[in-house]
Amino acid sequence: MKATEANFDGLVGLTHHYAGLSFGNEASTRNQLQPSNPRLAAKQGLLKMKALADMGYLQGVIPPHERPNIAALRQLGFSGSDEQVLSRAGKTAPGLLSAASSASAMWVANAATVSPSADSGDGRVHLTVANLNNKFHRAMEAPETALLLRAIFRDSHHFTVHDALPQVAMFGDEGAANHNRFGGDYGERGVQLFVYGRDSSHEGMAPQRYPARQTREASEAVARLHQLSPDHLLFAQQNPAVIDQGVFHNDVIAVSNQQMLFCHQHAFVDQPALLAELQARVAGFVALEVPENRVSVKDAVNTYLFNSQLLSQPDGSMLLVLPEESRQHTGVWDYLCEQVESGGPLKALKVFDLRESMYNGGGPACLRLRVVLTPQEQQAVNPAVMMNDRLFATLNQWVDRHYRDRLTQADLVDPQLLREGRDALDELTKLLDLGNVYAFQQ
Numbered sequence: 001m002k003a004t005e006a007n008f009d010g011l012v013g014l015t016h017h018y019a020g021l022s023f024g025n026e027a028s029t030r031n032q033l034q035p036s037n038p039r040l041a042a043k044q045g046l047l048k049m050k051a052l053a054d055m056g057y058l059q060g061v062i063p064p065h066e067r068p069n070i071a072a073l074r075q076l077g078f079s080g081s082d083e084q085v086l087s088r089a090g091k092t093a094p095g096l097l098s099a100a101s102s103a104s105a106m107w108v109a110n111a112a113t114v115s116p117s118a119d120s121g122d123g124r125v126h127l128t129v130a131n132l133n134n135k136f137h138r139a140m141e142a143p144e145t146a147l148l149l150r151a152i153f154r155d156s157h158h159f160t161v162h163d164a165l166p167q168v169a170m171f172g173d174e175g176a177a178n179h180n181r182f183g184g185d186y187g188e189r190g191v192q193l194f195v196y197g198r199d200s201s202h203e204g205m206a207p208q209r210y211p212a213r214q215t216r217e218a219s220e221a222v223a224r225l226h227q228l229s230p231d232h233l234l235f236a237q238q239n240p241a242v243i244d245q246g247v248f249h250n251d252v253i254a255v256s257n258q259q260m261l262f263c264h265q266h267a268f269v270d271q272p273a274l275l276a277e278l279q280a281r282v283a284g285f286v287a288l289e290v291p292e293n294r295v296s297v298k299d300a301v302n303t304y305l306f307n308s309q310l311l312s313q314p315d316g317s318m319l320l321v322l323p324e325e326s327r328q329h330t331g332v333w334d335y336l337c338e339q340v341e342s343g344g345p346l347k348a349l350k351v352f353d354l355r356e357s358m359y360n361g362g363g364p365a366c367l368r369l370r371v372v373l374t375p376q377e378q379q380a381v382n383p384a385v386m387m388n389d390r391l392f393a394t395l396n397q398w399v400d401r402h403y404r405d406r407l408t409q410a411d412l413v414d415p416q417l418l419r420e421g422r423d424a425l426d427e428l429t430k431l432l433d434l435g436n437v438y439a440f441q442q
């Protein structure tokens with residue numbers, strides 16, 4: 001048996017709502033204050049996980065965080081009983097209550113950066129929790145993410161979960177959404193490409209309108225923590241002009257798998273040089289670059305064409321897993337169908353309706369964290385989180401029992417919502433054999 005790539009998807013939490021918290025992420029801004037449907041959101045995610053598991057891909061689930069985050073609100077000076085904290089925050093600072101209630105941990109492409117054991121100096125799988133420093137609602141995810149990842153990748157003989165980098169702008173780190181790994185077989189040493197939005201120690205190109213969330217300093221620190229060899233490591237800057245058009249993470253404009261990079265023509269600074277470098281370092285490297293005159297950056301952002309999952313099929317060809325929005329757009333869909341018919345590396349397309357997540361700027365790729373695992377490492381993962389028919393049924397029933405089908409910002413003060421969340425997560429820790437990972441369980 002060879003090493004394989006597993007996908008771990010974030011399970012959407014009970015407080016999923018549209019709060020407009022992510023300046024630079026245009027869907028988040030556009031859909032602020034729309035009512036959400038947390039139950040549907042969770043089920044849309046579960047359907048994708050189940051479909052990929054049924055197709056033979058190794059698929060796991062990463063649980064939601066406890067929200068509202070009462071401890072975060074207390075840290076900001078809201079006091080009294082938990083119910084009083086909620087009502088005081090709701091009255092005087094609804095935006096902060098929204099941030100403390102965000103279900104944003106669902107986008108696990110931002111949970112951590114992962115390096116397979118074949119690439120690291122000590123032969124372990126390394127995961128560095130992302131500090132998500134650019135946004136308050138996301139920065140609070142880091143400590144809980146570390147606990148959850150340790151409850152899943154719990155065998156320290158095989159896995160090292162590093163705490164997040166220091167919580168300052170200089171080390172802004174958004175995890176695997178700005179990271180690619182190229183190579184042949186998954187179990188062979190690969191070439192890792194870290195993509196950053198700005199280099200905080202050098203004056204240079206930076207976006208003007210929207211923030212660059214990932215820094216070069218953060219990427220370099222993660223590469224050191226993971227003990228990667230400099231010969232198998234590349235750093236590239238994301239094109240600041242596309243960040244200003246709403247490409248807040250690299251996975252909104254590029255996706256890769258094994259020898260293949262699928263990206264927009266305008267994804268990177270000095271793209272020809274980067275592609276030549278990859279050509280030189282990765283045997284069999286192929287780039288499928290989409291020209292602006294076929295799909296504009298704007299359409300790529302609106303359809304999330306590149307926030308897709310590029311998956312290897314048993315015969316070595318590639319499957320692209322896309323959001324429904326890409327099928328709805330004639331220009332994008334025609335381009336994709338042409339590629340499949342052309343006999344190129346892309347052989348199949350699969351579409352999922354992930355609208356609830358898409359309305360907050362999260363497509364198929366945002367919802368998953370890729371972890372390459374050897375057979376021994378697979379054995380060492382907490383087996384209760386791996387998707388199969390039984391877990392799919394159990395989690396759907398769990399969602400039906402606990403989730404609301406409509407939520408607005410005004411509902412977040414409801415103390416009943418806090419209780420519903422704790423009851424649900426208490427049950428989930430048992431279903432997924434996680435131990436007492438949540439603050440309310442301490």
Ligand SMILES: NCCC[C@H](NC(=O)CCC(=O)O)C(=O)O
Binds near residue numbers: 025138177361366
């Ligand atoms: N990888 C996709 C991440 C999407 C996420 N959206 C949000 O947090 C929106 C939350 C809100 O506005 O309610 C983000 O921008 O980091």
